[in-house]
Amino acid sequence: MNHQHPTIQSDVITGFKACLPTVLGYLGIGFAAGVIQKAAGLSIAEIGLLSALVYAGSAQFIIAAMILAGNPISSIVLTVFFINLRHLLLSAALAPYFKKISLIKNFFTGSLVTDETFGVAIAEGIQKKTISYDWMFGLNITAYLNWILANIIGGILGDMITDFRKYGIDFALPAMFAGLLIFQFLTEKSKIILYIIVACFTILIFIFLSIVLPGIWGVMLTAMIGSFFGLFLEKIWK
Amino acid sequence: MEIRFSIICIALACGLVTLIPRTLPLMVFSKIKLPDWLLIWLSFIPITVMTALLSNDLFITHSKLTLWGNIYGLIAIIPTILVAVIFRSLLASVLIGIICMALLRYFLG
Numbered sequence: 001m002n003h004q005h006p007t008i009q010s011d012v013i014t015g016f017k018a019c020l021p022t023v024l025g026y027l028g029i030g031f032a033a034g035v036i037q038k039a040a041g042l043s044i045a046e047i048g049l050l051s052a053l054v055y056a057g058s059a060q061f062i063i064a065a066m067i068l069a070g071n072p073i074s075s076i077v078l079t080v081f082f083i084n085l086r087h088l089l090l091s092a093a094l095a096p097y098f099k100k101i102s103l104i105k106n107f108f109t110g111s112l113v114t115d116e117t118f119g120v121a122i123a124e125g126i127q128k129k130t131i132s133y134d135w136m137f138g139l140n141i142t143a144y145l146n147w148i149l150a151n152i153i154g155g156i157l158g159d160m161i162t163d164f165r166k167y168g169i170d171f172a173l174p175a176m177f178a179g180l181l182i183f184q185f186l187t188e189k190s191k192i193i194l195y196i197i198v199a200c201f202t203i204l205i206f207i208f209l210s211i212v213l214p215g216i217w218g219v220m221l222t223a224m225i226g227s228f229f230g231l232f233l234e235k236i237w238k
Numbered sequence: 239m240e241i242r243f244s245i246i247c248i249a250l251a252c253g254l255v256t257l258i259p260r261t262l263p264l265m266v267f268s269k270i271k272l273p274d275w276l277l278i279w280l281s282f283i284p285i286t287v288m289t290a291l292l293s294n295d296l297f298i299t300h301s302k303l304t305l306w307g308n309i310y311g312l313i314a315i316i317p318t319i320l321v322a323v324i325f326r327s328l329l330a331s332v333l334i335g336i337i338c339m340a341l342l343r344y345f346l347g
Contacts, residue, residue: 043241045240056256073247084255088260093284095264106264106268110264111257118284177295178335182319186323202286223287231279
């Protein structure tokens with residue numbers, strides 16, 4: 001019989017492997033982000049700095065656009081704050097899995113939370129009922145390093161690629177969200193109808209909200225309202 | 239290679255305002271006992287966030303709501319979803335999505 005106790009090392013490696021399917025999507029978006037930041041006049045070093053310190057694709061796209069437009073730093077920081085506020089929800093949704101982990105370790109886990117790694121982590125959590133800190137570390141670090149690398153490569157090659165949209169690379173991000181969404185449905189088969197209904201309702205909320213309240217609030221508010229609808233449905237379903 | 243002081247400021251400030259929402263809940267909520275309704279609410283967050291993000295990519299073009307504006311995206315998402323359901327592979331779904339998008343743009347402009 002082969003007993004394999006999970007060691008820190010094996011967990012980190014498993015986390016790294018779990019990240020691999022998202023690596024391609026990340027590479028595409030990171031590459032695109034690098035190209036756009038370069039086009040906005042940022043140097044490779046500056047792109048690397050932003051990728052390492054902000055580590056958020058949508059925010060980096062906006063930063064590049066606002067730098068190009070000459071917006072004041074205060075506006076840029078405020079906009080980024082609102083765009084990235086949704087990480088609050090992601091972090092909160094992960095929190096129950098990290099109850100027994102120390103404050104400092106949770107700080108490190110949280111610092112690298114992204115939409116994509118969240119999707120992978122939550123699927124693991126629902127399936128295995130637990131998320132190992134070391135596994136999460138492997139997942140996070142892989143995504144992080146991959147992102148920085150993709151941005152830098154995009155910045156370097158950006159001048160050479162005239163139109164990366166031709167290759168459909170920009171579709172990597174929505175494709176990844178769609179894939180992660182489907183996996184969410186599949187994690188709990190008994191609730192799949194409930195989840196599909198909630199997702200459809202969420203789309204309607206999003207469309208409605210973006211007419212009434214265009215802009216950054218859309219995603220976060222939609223998610224919160226959609227979740228309340230889910231809560232409501234689950235309560236009356238019982 | 240240069241790093242402008244303004245960029246350093248932007249990177250640090252934006253990094254900070256991003257770091258706080260990322261770390262605070264994990265540090266705080268994991269220590270407090272959350273009420274049951276909140277746990278159920280949070281359990282829907284993955285789905286609603288992914289749906290909202292996807293909707294944002296599919297229905298918003300140039301910061302405006304355009305239901306059919308990203309028609310290629312709406313088309314390409316179908317095989318993406320199918321591959322995800324059938325093959326349960328994130329990589330395969332992303333690849334199919336990219337390829338479909340590339341084909342749509344190549345043949346239809």
